[in-house]
Amino acid sequence: MKVKTVQCKNFEMWNWSPMMLIGKTPKIKFVCGECEKISEGRSDTIGSKGAYIQCKWCGTMNTIPITISED
Numbered sequence: 001m002k003v004k005t006v007q008c009k010n011f012e013m014w015n016w017s018p019m020m021l022i023g024k025t026p027k028i029k030f031v032c033g034e035c036e037k038i039s040e041g042r043s044d045t046i047g048s049k050g051a052y053i054q055c056k057w058c059g060t061m062n063t064i065p066i067t068i069s070e071d
Helices: 018-022
Strands: 005-007 010-013 028-031 038-041 050-054 061-064
Touching: 028 050, 028 061, 038 050
Parallel strands: 005 061
Antiparallel strands: 010 028, 028 038, 050 061
């Protein structure tokens, strides 16, 4: 079964977290692009379109438009 992927409606996060030292993003709070409920989590998957986090309410995978820079 393929999981539906959508763009999140809105998101907020810190720009740094100690979790980045082990390959995870800072905690991201986002509005799901499918059910429009607020969800949060961390991602260890960053693709060309951003981070991917699954909504805890509807299970839809949300793309969070961020990039990681080593500057």
